[in-house]
Amino acid sequence: MEAVSETDVQFWMAKAVNWGEATSCSALLDTSRHLGSLRSFLQQVLQGLQQMSSTSEAMKMFPFVGQFLGRLCWNPCVIADERSQRLLLRCLNCLYSAEPLNAVEQKANMWIKNMLCHLISEEEGSVAHATVKHAGLTPKRYHSEALQKVVSLMTEEVIKSCDGLPNTSARCSNGNIHAMSTACAALVTCPQMSPLIGALLKHSMLCGSSCLNQEFIKEVSEALISKRLVLEDEAVVNLWCYSPTCLEGAAVSLLESVLSDHETMTQSLDKHVNGSLLPQASADHCHIFISVNEIYRNVLTEIDENLAMRALIQVFTVCFLQRLTGQKPQVQTGFMKDRLPLRAFFPHVMPSLLTPLLTAPSEVPREAWLDHLSWIRSLLQSVTENEEVGEDVRAYQAFFEAWFLLVQCGYWVDTAAELLVLAAPENAEPLLWLLTFFHHPTNRGHQRSQQTAVAREAWTHLRMLFLTRPPPPRHLSAVKELLSSSLSANLVLHLFSNFTVFSHGPVSIITEITDKVLTEAAVKHRALWILASIRCRLNSAATWDDSVHSRLRTLQDTLLQT
Amino acid sequence: MEAVLRQLTNILELLAVSQTDRVREWDRHTAHRAFQWAEYCEQLHSRFQSNPAVRSALESGLNDTNQRLQQALPSYSPVMFSELAQCQHMLLIHLLRNPSAPNSVIRMLFAAQESPFDQNSLITCKSAFNLLCRTPDRTSSAGLQVEAVVRGTLLGQLLSSVLSRSGNDEYARTLLDSILHDSAGKPESLYDVIAAALLSPDDETSSVTQRCVLAWLQEHEGCLTKLCTSLSPGLCTVLSRQSSEFKQAYWGVLKQWASCLEFDVLESLWVPTSDEPVTFLILTDRFKDLLDSGPPLKEETETELRTLKREAGDFSNWEKHTEGKSTLCFSLPADRGRQCSLHHQPCTLFEGYLWYFIYS
Numbered sequence: 001m002e003a004v005s006e007t008d009v010q011f012w013m014a015k016a017v018n019w020g021e022a023t024s025c026s027a028l029l030d031t032s033r034h035l036g037s038l039r040s041f042l043q044q045v046l047q048g049l050q051q052m053s054s055t056s057e058a059m060k061m062f063p064f065v066g067q068f069l070g071r072l073c074w075n076p077c078v079i080a081d082e083r084s085q086r087l088l089l090r091c092l093n094c095l096y097s098a099e100p101l102n103a104v105e106q107k108a109n110m111w112i113k114n115m116l117c118h119l120i121s122e123e124e125g126s127v128a129h130a131t132v133k134h135a136g137l138t139p140k141r142y143h144s145e146a147l148q149k150v151v152s153l154m155t156e157e158v159i160k161s162c163d164g165l166p167n168t169s170a171r172c173s174n175g176n177i178h179a180m181s182t183a184c185a186a187l188v189t190c191p192q193m194s195p196l197i198g199a200l201l202k203h204s205m206l207c208g209s210s211c212l213n214q215e216f217i218k219e220v221s222e223a224l225i226s227k228r229l230v231l232e233d234e235a236v237v238n239l240w241c242y243s244p245t246c247l248e249g250a251a252v253s254l255l256e257s258v259l260s261d262h263e264t265m266t267q268s269l270d271k272h273v274n275g276s277l278l279p280q281a282s283a284d285h286c287h288i289f290i291s292v293n294e295i296y297r298n299v300l301t302e303i304d305e306n307l308a309m310r311a312l313i314q315v316f317t318v319c320f321l322q323r324l325t326g327q328k329p330q331v332q333t334g335f336m337k338d339r340l341p342l343r344a345f346f347p348h349v350m351p352s353l354l355t356p357l358l359t360a361p362s363e364v365p366r367e368a369w370l371d372h373l374s375w376i377r378s379l380l381q382s383v384t385e386n387e388e389v390g391e392d393v394r395a396y397q398a399f400f401e402a403w404f405l406l407v408q409c410g411y412w413v414d415t416a417a418e419l420l421v422l423a424a425p426e427n428a429e430p431l432l433w434l435l436t437f438f439h440h441p442t443n444r445g446h447q448r449s450q451q452t453a454v455a456r457e458a459w460t461h462l463r464m465l466f467l468t469r470p471p472p473p474r475h476l477s478a479v480k481e482l483l484s485s486s487l488s489a490n491l492v493l494h495l496f497s498n499f500t501v502f503s504h505g506p507v508s509i510i511t512e513i514t515d516k517v518l519t520e521a522a523v524k525h526r527a528l529w530i531l532a533s534i535r536c537r538l539n540s541a542a543t544w545d546d547s548v549h550s551r552l553r554t555l556q557d558t559l560l561q562t
Numbered sequence: 563m564e565a566v567l568r569q570l571t572n573i574l575e576l577l578a579v580s581q582t583d584r585v586r587e588w589d590r591h592t593a594h595r596a597f598q599w600a601e602y603c604e605q606l607h608s609r610f611q612s613n614p615a616v617r618s619a620l621e622s623g624l625n626d627t628n629q630r631l632q633q634a635l636p637s638y639s640p641v642m643f644s645e646l647a648q649c650q651h652m653l654l655i656h657l658l659r660n661p662s663a664p665n666s667v668i669r670m671l672f673a674a675q676e677s678p679f680d681q682n683s684l685i686t687c688k689s690a691f692n693l694l695c696r697t698p699d700r701t702s703s704a705g706l707q708v709e710a711v712v713r714g715t716l717l718g719q720l721l722s723s724v725l726s727r728s729g730n731d732e733y734a735r736t737l738l739d740s741i742l743h744d745s746a747g748k749p750e751s752l753y754d755v756i757a758a759a760l761l762s763p764d765d766e767t768s769s770v771t772q773r774c775v776l777a778w779l780q781e782h783e784g785c786l787t788k789l790c791t792s793l794s795p796g797l798c799t800v801l802s803r804q805s806s807e808f809k810q811a812y813w814g815v816l817k818q819w820a821s822c823l824e825f826d827v828l829e830s831l832w833v834p835t836s837d838e839p840v841t842f843l844i845l846t847d848r849f850k851d852l853l854d855s856g857p858p859l860k861e862e863t864e865t866e867l868r869t870l871k872r873e874a875g876d877f878s879n880w881e882k883h884t885e886g887k888s889t890l891c892f893s894l895p896a897d898r899g900r901q902c903s904l905h906h907q908p909c910t911l912f913e914g915y916l917w918y919f920i921y922s
Contacts, residue, residue: 023695076690076692076696077693079685079689081691082682085685085686086687089672093672096665096668096669097665098669099665100665113658113668114658115660117655117659119685119688120651120654120655120681120684120685120688121651121655124748126710126745126751127713127745127751127752127755128713129744129745130740130741130742130743130752131713131755132650132741133644133645133735133741133742133744134642134644134645134740134744135647135717135720136647136720137610137647138647138648139651139688140680140683140684140687143684143688143691144683144687145716146687146691146712146713147687147690147694149711149712149715149716150694150712151694153708153712179697180697183694183696187690187694190687190690192687192690193690214749232864245719253628261709277835316708428714447763487891502884535667554786
């Protein structure tokens with residue numbers, strides 16, 4: 001089986017010869033552009049070599065390999081890249097014969113040993129050799145300190161070249177910055193490099209012109225996402241401002257990590273979201289908030305009924321709002337940068353909706369919640385009336401934006417659900433309306449009117465279930481049936497979860513009822529996401545209620561049991 | 563102390579053996595033990611490098627062992643105390659270069675997790691350093707290449723830390739000697755590093771280090787002169803500003819160069835009289851740079867020129883002559899049109915400079 005194709009071999013051999021020792025700027029640039037694909041090719045070569053039974057066989061199958069690996073070992077851009085280096089060394093290891101059987105194998109062994117010597121030491125008689133030899137440090141320590149020094153010299157140079165004033169791009173030596181970023185592309189995961197990387201990113205922010213090497217940006221972005229690089233928060237945000245692609249990558253990476261691990265995520269969603277730096281970056285840069293929302297909004301419309309997505313959006317918005325209100329007013333070079341009005345962050349929404357929805361429940365006294373929710377309901381209802389009126393695209397757009405704002409501010413829907421647990425029947429109507437609208441916004445495809453009836457029915461059954469002891473079997477099976485219907489399931493589950501957490505009966509009831517009602521694993525997973533948003537809302541609540549939290553924990557444990 | 567000396571002898575013998583065919587008998591276990599010994603040796607170095615009393619005892623022990631081993635093994639190269647910090651590295655290199663080293667031992671050195679030390683981060687740092695030093699346009703404000711600046715700074719730091727304990731002057735000079743020796747044949751590239759070392763530590767320790775380095779340069783015949791020749795006028799000026807020791811030494815070199823120039827009356831030129839690679843142009847360039855540098859160096863140089871003029875004999879009847887009389891032209895070809903006509907009498911260079919740069 002052909003491990004590597006002849007075309008690939010020719011292509012990469014030509015590249016290796018062309019690059020030489022990467023002394024010219026163009027060679028360096030080309031090498032950095034190809035690092036990723038070179039790694040894949042080296043991986044293929046390694047796999048091919050691993051299948052060989054001897055070095056002689058390897059040299060027959062892959063006659064190019066000696067020259068190829070040798071040339072790459074002399075290219076510091078390739079060697080400095082951690083992953084390429086490891087692949088190269090593993091290839092050399094494969095070619096080393098423990099017991100050489102012929103002259104070819106013996107020669108190969110000698111050549112490999114020489115190569116290693118070259119990689120770890122300097123040419124004898126050179127100043128480099130002499131200064132390292134008598135430095136009183138191990139070569140590793142010496143080079144680590146030398147690297148740190150050259151990084152700090154270069155960082156100083158970058159900082160000086162653009163000292164923070166706008167419109168000094170004339171003073172910037174763009175070619176220099178570009179050359180530095182090209183050299184850094186291969187070195188992104190070297191821990192000593194982060195001050196220089198941070199300085200280059202900050203420079204790009206201040207200078208405005210795009211003088212950073214694209215490969216550099218790409219490598220930094222990938223390394224950040226895969227956690228192979230740690231940068232200061234400011235540097236990461238600068239990267240996002242500089243490159244919309246990187247911002248998108250970070251938003252998607254957060255999304256994927258949240259969706260992939262429901263067990264951990266549902267228990268510490270706000271911590272994880274804050275850890276991604278996106279809320280803080282969004283509070284500082286309006287365009288970041290808008291971009292992230294754009295991405296999440298699109299995902300939501302594609303997987304409409306995904307509770308995990310809604311929880312993420314809701315928690316992201318909460319974290320963002322917390323950062324926004326915690327912001328100190330910014331001072332920028334002599335003039336005060338006013339805090340942006342909320343309107344700027346939510347440009348497409350009816351302004352009248354912003355205040356009621358963006359005010360957190362913790363900022364409203366509990367007695368006023370019902371009135372507040374009625375207010376929200378009446379505003380939203382007027383929007384839905386427009387939907388019915390006609391086929392106006394703009395009206396539909398306004399409708400969608402209003403609904404999305406409600407999803408972002410889902411803590412009010414959770415509040416409505418909490419109130420429903422103890423509400424008197426005459427107060428339930430607006431609360432049920434909101435809950436239904438949240439899950440089934442339109443009458444085209446969502447059957448809002450129909451679902452409102454389902455909501456009321458579910459609510460009635462749940463009240464009976466949780467207020468009567470022992471739980472009447474008739475209501476138990478009614479709830480179960482409603483949950484099994486695919487269209488209403490989330491709405492009913494939402495109500496159910498809130499009843500479990502906020503009703504006043506004994507804690508043992510929770511396990512009893514939950515075990516009987518929530519029997520399928522898939523349903524339990526979804527319930528965990530609802531819990532996640534309840535938990536986040538309670539974390540920022542004005543008061544801490546022990547019994548509520550213990551019910552929450554009990555429900556969590558029950559759901560996690562397989 | 564006895565025990566330590568014995569151990570040091572053992573380690574040197576170990577290093578010697580690793581270069582001979584006796585390593586054929588080594589297995590993985592032996593090799594592992596050898597590296598453990600080497601690591602211990604590194605610890606000895608770190609413990610005693612700043613301690614003059616213990617270190618010199620160890621150094622003389624090393625000396626004896628070196629001599630003995632050199633007699634036994636002709637290819638043996640002596641090991642200095644300063645090298646002991648890299649004992650494991652030395653052992654590794656010896657084994658890699660020794661064709662008799664068993665392949666099982668070599669394989670053991672490859673394997674990332676089991677090997678006595680991790681080569682990956684060394685290789686990464688080293689090539690990262692090389693890569694960054696090479697990116698175009700990498701020169702510091704003093705005109706030195708970045709690599710020289712970094713190596714010089716590290717050297718300066720090393721010397722400062724060694725000299726911070728009293729009694730280590732000799733050792734500091736030994737270090738410089740070893741570095742010179744190991745840059746065999748190309749001391750010129752070392753000068754940039756030395757210049758950077760002189761510039762580098764920017765604190766209270768700097769003058770001690772500078773004095774030590776300059777004293778060392780002056781001990782080595784011609785080294786100081788070669789250094790000054792090799793470094794640009796601009797760099798020498800920067801160094802003179804930063805270090806009064808260097809400034810004095812530099813003036814000394816310039817004075818010596820000046821004494822090699824003689825005035826050729828027929829050609830109206832200052833010509834070199836010896837093999838020193840100094841010409842009127844070069845010398846003038848350097849004085850110009852010093853005098854252009856601004857206070858306080860400018861005034862200090864002026865004063866120095868006056869002193870030198872007095873020492874060379876005071877020709878004080880200078881008059882500006884117009885046409886008619888044969889004139890002594892004192893001009894720099896590059897400075898078109900700027901000429902100073904002087905009395906037809908041999909003057910000293912210094913007086914000429916004074917007139918040219920300052921009075922005219």
